[in-house]
Amino acid sequence: MTAETSRSAFDCSRRDDTLLWLMPVRREPADMEHTFSTEEIEQYQYVPVNSAQAYRDRMFFLLEEVNRVMDARDDLDRLIGNNPRSRMYDNHRNHAAFMATVFALNNYGMLLSVVPWVYRAYASQGFSYDYFPVHLRAWQKVLEENLPPDDAAPLKGIYGRLIASHETFIALSRETTFLEIPAGNSRREEATVRFLEAVLRGDSATSLTISSEQVAGAADLEDFYQWVVRPTMYRVGEMWERGEISVAKEHLASAVVNRILAAHYLDFVMKSDPTRGTVIVAASANEFHEIGARMVASAFELDGWNVEFLGADTPVEDLLEMVAEKRPFVLAVSATMPFNIEHVSRIIERVRALPVWVRPKIMIGGLAFRHLSDPSGLLGANGYAGDCAQAVDLVRKWSGEVIE
Incomplete structure (x- = not known):
């Protein structure tokens, strides 16, 4: 998954607290909402701590061995649909990181929810279901x-259960429909259609004209991002998933949207003066979805915070160096893809090891955590925010303000 979308709530509206502050570009598939029965989940037996740790400790070696086994197959080109092997290696790497998280958390509801999407996404790119x-x-x-x-x-037992459920995953991947996004009103719907066409063409000038028609001031930003940018990016992702556009065109659309966000930032957000402390906002290592995190950073900035926005794929060591230098009140880390929860966990471990006088409050957020009942508790963060409004309220609460 390469492009992105996000919840846009610059005025921190409470009207939709189900939207996550860092979401993937493609429309959220219905299988992500499918609730597996307790009996189905319990078929995936508990993995002891020592097994989970052994997997994590030797993950990169195991990954290379899996690549070697797959490379040795005479039928590999058929299995991967004549795709470049690098695409298969990417899937294997993401799979290993995701399974390390699943084993550490023993969260098999999350596993069962993600697998059908993986089947669908790779099958649409030509991979055989036999793969x-x-x-x-x-x-x-x-x-x-x-x-x-x-x-x-x-660990082998869990893989055995996945193999036994192969036909079920195929069926779910084929039957999935996509959640519809409310149009808002006819004016916004028309603007969304035009905006989608413009970003797919890579037409930044027209995209900016359309956005300027919708955004006369900071108060209009939420509606624009909620009713125009978000459904546009969902549609772009769905088109990629169905093989209707290339990765390059998906990247082009995201790049245009980032330009529009930057333009509105200069016009409306950067003019706000910080009156509070410092907040660092970053996407985890290996996380390339940043539009949602950018929105949250802007929301903090409009709320008076001095914000250091580090963007996508932030290396752990560099992030720690920034924390030591800036001494932020809050470090907000986002992840969209479930396989990046492992990276978030490592960030939290390292930050919590810092001296207490340097250690910031740690906030996590993003679609990757939606299947966890208590994300911050499981990972050791100070709190979890499901959207922009929750993020702003949580930081205010930590700073001792009374939330109305």
């Missing part, structure tokens, strides 16, 4: 050969 059980069996083989039996057995 998925072959890939999973490669993991079973590598785990058996490279981990102690007591550590490997529970």
Whole structure:
């Protein structure tokens, strides 16, 4: 997944607290809302801490071994639909990081919700459905050969359950429909159609003209991002997922949207004067979705905070260096893709190890956490914000303000 969308709530409206402050570009598929029964989830047995740690400790070695096993197959080109092998390697790397998180949290509802999307996304790019059980069996083989039996057995069991559910995942991936986004009103709907056409063409000038028609001042920013930018980017992602546009065109659309956000930032957000402390906002390492985090950063800035927005794919060491230099009151870290929860967890571990006089409050947010009942508690953060309004309110609460 490469492009993005976000919840836009510059005035921190409470009218829609179900939207997440860092969301992926493509429309949210209905399978992400599918609730698996307790019986289905309980078929995935608890993985002991030692097994989860063994997987995490040797993850990169195991990953290379899985790549080697897959590369040795005579039928690999058929399995991956003659795609470049780098695309398969990307999936394997993301799979390993995601499974490390699943094993550490023992959260199999999250696993079952994500797998159908993976089937659909890669099948739309030409991968055969036969690829998925072959890939999973490669993991079973590598785990058996490279981990102690007591550590490997529970992990292999989880992979076995995934393989046994192959036909179910195929059915879910094919039957999924996409959630509709309310049009708001006919004027916004017409603007959204025009904006989509412009960003897909890479036409920044027309995109800016359309946005300027919708945004006369800071008070209009929320509606524009909510009713124009968000559905536009969802549609772009859906088009990519269905193979209607290339990755390059998806990137082009995101780049145009970022230019529009920058223009409105200069016109309306940058003029606000900071009256509070410092907040650092960043997407985790390997997280390339940043539009939502950018919105949250702007919301903090409009609320009077001095904001350091670091953007996408922030390396842990660089982030820690910035924390030491800026001494922020809050560090807000976002992740959209579930396989990046592992990176967020590592950031939290490192920040919590800092001396207390340097250590900021840690806020997490993003679509990656939506299947966790208590994201901050599980990962050790100070709090979780599901949208821009919640993020602003949480920081105000931490600073001792009374929230109306």
